[in-house]
Amino acid sequence: MIDLRALRENPEPYRASQRARGADVALVDRIIEADEARRTSLQDFESLRAEQKTVSRSVGKASPGERPAVLARARELAARVKEAESAADGAAAALDELARQFANLIEGAPAGGEEDYVVLRHEGPSPRDFAAEGLTPADHLALGEALDIIDTRRGAKVCGARFYYLKGWGMRLELALMTAALDKAVSHGFVPMTTPTLVTPQIMGGTGFLGAHADEIYYLPADDLYLTGTSEVALAGYRADEILDLTDGPERYMGWSTCYRREAGAAGKDTRGIIRVHQFNKAEMFSYVHPEDAVAEHQRLLALEEEMLALVGLPYRVIDTAAGDLGSSAARKFDCEAWLPTQNRWMEVTSTSNCTTYQARRLAIRERRDGRTSPVATLNGTLATTRWMVAILENQQQGDGAVVVPEGLRPYLGGLEVIEPVA
Known part of the structure; x- marks a missing residue:
């Protein structure tokens, strides 16, 4: 598998490698897009999970009158966290599938068939x-x-x-x-x-x-x-x-x-x-x-x-x-x-x-x-x-x-x- 961080930071060598192999150059951009989607979905998941933990900790401190609303918020966040986790896993799997299609970055090999x-x-x-x-x-x-x-x-x-x-x-x-x-x-x-x-x-x-x-x-x-x-x-x-x-x-x-x-x-x-x-x-x-x-x-x-x-x-x-x-x-x-x-x-x-x-x-x-x-x-x-x-x-x-x-x-x-x- 390729170094995703290196590809993200400097994609041109990877485009050149694909070009030299006669392979799909656009795969580089699809990987970059999939990586961005993965990182965004992971960030959303982690943000929601942090909020869920904060709300869950506040249940015991809530007054009797506030507690039903806090519990409802906790349940809502639990459902959203589960959805966000599934989305993050799906984005990671999509990225992995694309990354595994990418051949190794060539080093000194002549271009052509x-x-x-x-x-x-x-x-x-x-x-x-x-x-x-x-x-x-x-x-x-x-x-x-x-x-x-x-x-x-x-x-x-x-x-x-x-x-x-x-x-x-x-x-x-x-x-x-x-x-x-x-x-x-x-x-x-x-x-x-x-x-x-x-x-x-x-x-x-x-x-x-x-x-x-x-x-x-x-x-x-x-x-x-x-x-x-x-x-x-x-x-x-x-x-x-x-x-x-x-x-x-x-x-x-x-x-x-x-x-x-x-x-x-x-x-x-x-x-x-x-x-x-x-x-x-x-x-x-x-x-x-x-x-x-x-x-x-x-x-x-x-x-x-x-x-x-x-x-x-x-x-x-x-x-x-x-x-x-x-x-x-x-x-x-x-x-x-x-x-x-x-x-x-x-x-x-x-x-x-x-x-x-x-x-x-x-x-x-x-x-x-x-x-x-x-x-x-x-x-x-x-x-x-x-x-x-x-x-x-x-x-x-x-x-x-x-x-x-x-x-x-x-x-x-x-x-x-x-x-x-x-x-």
């Missing part, structure tokens, strides 16, 4: 020139089937489209990625956690996932629970309604979880293979920090993601995501995109977002400083996920259909250097 990102740099090895090698690259699914490590046909038979089985070295390759991410996180002070993958509406909504893209989330109505698409949700909820002590530095966690996404808005996109699926595994970093330290923490998370990408030797680029392509909670987001040779494009493999105090305000996660409580900042970042296998298989393939295992993952695979096709 999905295609308006800014490429910050290219890293890792140069993409292979398969033509120069006299090789037509196979896509990850063809490779995975030949290696007998990915089975989407039986996944669809059992579960429907966009499900799959990882077999043998495929399952072990995913586990190697996740374990390498675990080791990386622990070596940098993150507390590893396996997290719940079902959360309440309060937690899902508090992290900002029940807005425009709520249709991407699986919901279990019989239990009133949501399946999470990232452990970010459970990690943010972990400290909901608590006061943190960050005097010794940030609290950092790494969540290891299975993730679920309906991909309702992805019709026709990456339907082949395991690029865009309904279930996958992910290692997610999450930090609680002082708000003034959030920008530095964001760079720290990005650096760790890049260390993981260097470990597996992928060519990648770093982009600054445009405001209109940010989730509602993010003030700024950097993505790392690996090269996908068979599609001649870059594919997102990591994402790290600075959510400033937006999630913490919604979830009442605070710290005590100078005798007062105030919201902390939260940040998240992907350290590894199943999708990485797509880029590894395609970039590491050989002419005979074998795939070279990245050196950084070999210790996690018993020293395996090459995954060979099944005879």
